[in-house]
Structure formats: C-alpha cells, structure tokens
Amino acid sequence: xxxxxxVRRQLRLLPVVPSVLLILLFLAAxxxxxxxxxxxxxxxxxxxxxxxxxxxxxxxxxxxxxxAFPASVVLTMVFVVxxxxxxxxxxxxxIAGLMTRARKTVSAVVGTAxxxxxxxxxxxxxxxxxxxxxxxxxxxxxxxxxxxxGADWLYAFPMVAVVLANIWRGTAxxxxxxxxALADVPRDISEAALMDGAAGWQRLVFxxxxxxxxxxxxNLMLVTLQxxxxxTLIWVMTAGGPxxxxxxxxxxxxxxxxxxxxxxxxxxxxxxxxxLGLVFGIGxxxxxxxxxx
Amino acid sequence: MTTxxxxxxxxxxxxxxxxxxxxxxxxxxxxxxxxxxxxxxPLLWLVFASLDTKAGYETRLPASASLTNFAAVLTPxxxxxxxxxxxxxxxxxxxxxxxxxxxxxxxxSRFESRFxxxxxYSILCGTCLPVTAIxxxxxxxxxxxRLLDSMPATVFFMAATALPMAIWMTKNFMxxxxxxxxxxxxxxxxxxxxALRTVVLPLMRQGLGVVFIFVFIQTWGNFFVPFVxxxxxxxxxxxVSIFSFFGQHGAIAYGQLAAFSILYSVPxxxxxxxxxxxxxxxxxxxxAMKG
Numbered sequence: 001x002x003x004x005x006x007v008r009r010q011l012r013l014l015p016v017v018p019s020v021l022l023i024l025l026f027l028a029a030x031x032x033x034x035x036x037x038x039x040x041x042x043x044x045x046x047x048x049x050x051x052x053x054x055x056x057x058x059x060x061x062x063x064x065x066x067x068a069f070p071a072s073v074v075l076t077m078v079f080v081v082x083x084x085x086x087x088x089x090x091x092x093x094x095i096a097g098l099m100t101r102a103r104k105t106v107s108a109v110v111g112t113a114x115x116x117x118x119x120x121x122x123x124x125x126x127x128x129x130x131x132x133x134x135x136x137x138x139x140x141x142x143x144x145x146x147x148x149x150g151a152d153w154l155y156a157f158p159m160v161a162v163v164l165a166n167i168w169r170g171t172a173x174x175x176x177x178x179x180x181a182l183a184d185v186p187r188d189i190s191e192a193a194l195m196d197g198a199a200g201w202q203r204l205v206f207x208x209x210x211x212x213x214x215x216x217x218x219n220l221m222l223v224t225l226q227x228x229x230x231x232t233l234i235w236v237m238t239a240g241g242p243x244x245x246x247x248x249x250x251x252x253x254x255x256x257x258x259x260x261x262x263x264x265x266x267x268x269x270x271x272x273x274x275x276l277g278l279v280f281g282i283g284x285x286x287x288x289x290x291x292x293x
Numbered sequence: 294m295t296t297x298x299x300x301x302x303x304x305x306x307x308x309x310x311x312x313x314x315x316x317x318x319x320x321x322x323x324x325x326x327x328x329x330x331x332x333x334x335p336l337l338w339l340v341f342a343s344l345d346t347k348a349g350y351e352t353r354l355p356a357s358a359s360l361t362n363f364a365a366v367l368t369p370x371x372x373x374x375x376x377x378x379x380x381x382x383x384x385x386x387x388x389x390x391x392x393x394x395x396x397x398x399x400x401x402s403r404f405e406s407r408f409x410x411x412x413x414y415s416i417l418c419g420t421c422l423p424v425t426a427i428x429x430x431x432x433x434x435x436x437x438x439r440l441l442d443s444m445p446a447t448v449f450f451m452a453a454t455a456l457p458m459a460i461w462m463t464k465n466f467m468x469x470x471x472x473x474x475x476x477x478x479x480x481x482x483x484x485x486x487x488a489l490r491t492v493v494l495p496l497m498r499q500g501l502g503v504v505f506i507f508v509f510i511q512t513w514g515n516f517f518v519p520f521v522x523x524x525x526x527x528x529x530x531x532x533v534s535i536f537s538f539f540g541q542h543g544a545i546a547y548g549q550l551a552a553f554s555i556l557y558s559v560p561x562x563x564x565x566x567x568x569x570x571x572x573x574x575x576x577x578x579x580x581a582m583k584g
Contacts, residue, residue: 012404012485015396019456022393026453027419034430042433095328101321110329117332119565121514123532124554127539131350132335138352168335229423232516250425257429266429273426281421285414
C-alpha cells in the first residue's frame with residue numbers, strides 16, 4: 001500500500017513535466033552550452049564552426065587583456081547605476097509619492113504618459129528615443145527654443161543619451177511598484193506623525209521608507225536585472241558607438257559573436273553576464289524568502 | 294487608469310480632504326504635469342511625423358496632415374505579413390506558455406511536496422536570467438540542432454523564457470481559488486485534471502487572461518530574439534522588419550517609419566488597457582511579484 005501511495009504521489013507531479021522539459025531544453029541547455037562553448041574557439045562560419053577545438057581558458061584570458069572588455073564592464077555599471085538604480089528607481093518613487101498628493105485626474109493622465117513609454121514595443125521606443133536625441137531632434141529644438149546650444153547627443157554624449165532614454169523607457173515599472181507599496185502604507189501612521197509635527201522629509205525617511213523597504217529592495221533587484229539585459233535600445237540608438245563609447249556587455253557579446261563571428265569569445269562574455277544575472281537572481285530569492293519569515 | 298483612481302480614493306477616505314492637504318495638491322500637480330510632459334515629448338514626434346509627408350527628425354506640426362504615410366506602408370509585403378508573423382509568434386508563445394504554466398501550477402498549488410519549494414525558487418531564479426545574455430549560446434545551440442529560422446522552435450524558446458514568470462503568476466492566481474470547491478468535485482469522483490478544467494480554471498479566468506496578455510505583449514514587442522533566430526524575411530515579425538525598413542528607407546521615409554511604428558504598437562496598447570481596466574495594473578503586477 002505505501003508503495004502505491006508514493007507512486008500516486010509521484011504521478012501528481014506529472015503535469016509539471018512539459019514546463020520542466022521546455023525550461024531544461026531552451027533555458028538550462030543554452031546556459032550550460034554557453035559555459036562549454038566559452039572554453040572553445042567556436043566560430044560563426046568556417047572550419048571552427050563545424051569542429052570547434054577546446055582552447056581552455058584562452059577566451060577568458062583574452063577578456064582580461066582585451067581593452068574593450070573592462071571598458072564595457074565600466075559602461076555597463078554606469079548604465080545600470082545611472083539609469084536603473086538612480087534614475088528609474090528614484091524617479092519612480094518620486095512620481096508615486098507625488099501621486100498620493102495630487103489630484104486624481106492629474107495622476108491618471110501622468111500615469112498613462114509614463115506607462116505608455118513602457119508598454120510600447122521596445123523597437124518603437126528606441127526609434128522615438130533616437131529621433132528625440134538626434135541632431136535635428138526634439139531635445140535640440142527645445143534647447144534652441146530656450147536659447148541654449150544643443151549638441152549631437154548620440155555622437156558626443158552617447159551614454160547620456162542611452163541612460164536618459166532608458167530612464168524614460170523603464171520608470172513606469174518602479175512607479176507601479178511604489179504606487180502599490182505606498183497604497184499599503186496605513187494612512188493613520190503618517191497622519192499620526194503629521195500630528196506630532198514631523199516635517200515631510202522626516203515622515204518620508206523615518207516612516208514611509210522603512211515601511212516599504214521590502215518593495216524598495218525587490219524593485220532595485222528587478223530594475224537592475226532588466227537594465228543589465230537592455231540591448232535593443234542601445235543597438236538602435238548608437239549600436240554601441242561611436243567607437244565602443246556605449247558598448248555595454250550585451251552589445252559587446254553580440255558584436256563579438258555575430259559581427260566578428262567569434263562565438264567562443266562571445267559566449268565567454270555571455271557567460272559573465274549569466275553569472276551576474278544568477279548572482280542577482282539568488283539575491284532576489286533570498287530577499288523574498290527572508291520577507292516571508 | 295483605474296489604479297490611479299483607486300490609490301487616490303484610498304488617499305482621501307470618504308472624499309473628505311483636510312485643508313492642509315488641499316494646499317499641498319497644487320505643487321504636486323504641477324510637478325507631476327512637468328514630469329508627464331517630459332515623458333510625452335519623445336512620443337509627440339511619432340504622432341506628428343506619421344501625419345507629415347515631409348517629416349524629418351524634428352518635432353513639428355505637419356503643414357498639412359494626411360494619412361499618406363499610413364497608406365504607403367499598408368501593403369501586404371511591408372506591413373500585413375510582418376504583423377501576421379508577429380501574431381503567430383505572440384499567439385503561439387502565449388498559448389504554449391499558458392498551457393504549460395497552468396499544468397505546472399496545479400500540482401504546485403494543490404499538493405504538498407518536497408519538490409515544490411526548491412522548484413518554485415529555481416523558477417524564480419530563472420526569471421532573473423538575462424535573456425539577451427543567452428542569445429549568443431541559444432544561436433549556437435539552434436545551429437547545432439538545425440532549428441535556426443524555424444517559427445515553432447522560436448515559439449518554444451520564447452515560451453520557455455516566459456514560463457518562469459508565468460508559472461509564478463499562475464500559481465499565485467490559483468492559490469486564491471479555495472480548495473474546498475474542488476474537494477466537492479473530488480468526492481464526486483472527478484480526477485485532479487477534471488477538477489482543474491471544470492472548477493478551477495473557470496474561476497481564475499481573469500488571472501489566466503492577465504498571464505496570456507502579459508506574455509503576448511512581451512513577445513509582440515520582442516526584437517532581439519526573432520532578430521537572432523529568424524533569418525528569412527518571410528518569417529520575420531514586425532519588430533524585425535521595421536528595423537530593416539529603417540535601415541533601408543529610414544533616411545528618407547521618416548513619416549512612413551512613424552506610421553509603421555504606430556500601426557505596430559496599437560495592438561499592445563489596446564491589450565494593455567484591457568488588462569489595466571479589467572484587473573487593474575497593480576493587481577497584475579502584484580500577482581507577478583508577491584510570493
């Protein structure tokens with residue numbers, strides 16, 4: 001009897017199988033293949049495409065000696081910190097905070113505008129951002145209207161342009177997270193603080209922020225991951241240029257693999273990104289686990 | 294935006310506003326409107342240029358508004374086939390994802406097992422995998438398996454990338470359906486899957502709709518995956534064909550590019566409004582985020 005019971009228990013898990021297969025075949029296998037290929041000289045075409053040879057750590061030692069890689073790591077960090085951790089996160093919190101005070105209709109209209117940039121297909125958002133920052137674009141028109149000299153943003157300051165574009169594109173996510181979090185903050189707590197004479201910023205720092213700290217942590221983790229993976233926006237706006245001035249890790253991996261046909265080297269860069277993503281992923285899971293205790 | 298309304302309603306219980314709050318409203322309104330304007334500005338170009346036959350990159354009111362640009366891109370070759378491919382990819386991906394996610398979520402939600410927690414946490418970890426990072430290895434894998442330029446393979450890959458989040462969301466929606474209803478069905482002799490089909494799924498219709506639309510929107514907007522995996526123009530979705538259009542004609546036909554972008558964006562905007570209206574945006578999001 002107990003044996004039959006345990007078989008029945010196992011059978012209950014049968015419906016999970018299709019999902020597990022899909023994930024193993026299309027997510028786990030590429031990750032493993034990536035680590036494997038990063039130790040070979042696999043190429044896009046030619047002899048090394050058919051029979052790649054094991055080259056050991058060569059791709060990784062090349063990463064360290066190749067000037068493009070450390071530069072790209074720095075650019076990726078600048079991109080993530082400036083556009084996600086500072087830009088999207090703080091602007092999202094600011095908008096959500098303002099919305100608790102503003103009129104209903106104003107919140108609704110502005111919320112729609114912010115969300116629109118986020119819901120649009122990424123390629124369309126990227127075109128709009130490209131037009132906005134281009135030499136004859138809207139930004140320079142505005143600056144000209146204010147009597148200021150414009151610049152050729154995409155060439156002179158490519159990182160500034162892609163960082164601002166990513167803030168524009170992604171802030172909606174943080175805004176939605178913080179709006180849900182702030183709506184859960186009990187009204188009477190902050191009103192009690194108001195009675196005690198706490199100033200606005202004091203209420204924010206000592207009451208509201210501690211109450212929503214788990215949302216802040218979750219949001220930081222998620223926007224970091226999303227921003228780490230941004231490719232299309234940068235690819236359409238600058239294609240990583242001029243001369244690698246905005247080549248973040250996903251763009252670098254793409255270029256090495258597909259432009260220069262070096263799959264082995266491209267997967268080495270991809271592997272670094274995957275490890276980064278997994279580290280953040282494990283951190284995120286720990287955060288949620290700790291939350292529930 | 295229903296969420297905004299709800300949040301605002303919560304902020305002023307019973308609609309009673311203290312005088313102090315009312316005076317704080319005007320600066321908040323002004324600041325919000327300023328931020329909103331910054332967010333709208335980049336989109337204005339898209340709208341104006343689409344109506345302007347002589348559009349460039351500057352934002353200006355068209356001298357004479359016309360739908361010529363829309364008419365110019367509304368050809369089978371340029372727009373209809375790519376949109377059809379987008380529909381196939383997105384509909385296929387959303388369907389595969391939803392079916393697999395519902396099947397997986399059911400035992401996870403209903404039966405205690407040692408396997409549940411580790412599985413759910415590795416799934417959650419999977420949601421964090423940067424998909425752009427795995428495109429180079431996926432390309433390599435697809436070459437070896439001879440799956441390159443195959444629509445079904447691309448659909449299954451995109452479903453796999455959407456699955457972790459979809460399973461997580463579906464399980465959370467399923468957890469809200471009380472088990473007692475199914476127990477009645479079990480007593481009547483229904484098997485687990487029959488109970489799922491006849492009792493649980495109808496009760497979580499709305500949640501299923503959210504997951505489906507969520508995956509659909511995500512796939513519809515995805516550029517990088519089909520850009521790498523689908524090579525022949527006859528199979529490419531709108532996101533990729535618009536990019537090659539931009540490369541070939543972009544320098545002259547800004548207006549057509551804008552018109553194309555708008556026609557391609559409308560479906561996801563409509564779907565998003567549907568979800569936001571029906572289930573409220575924060576609800577959909579909290580389904581995805583809360584454990």
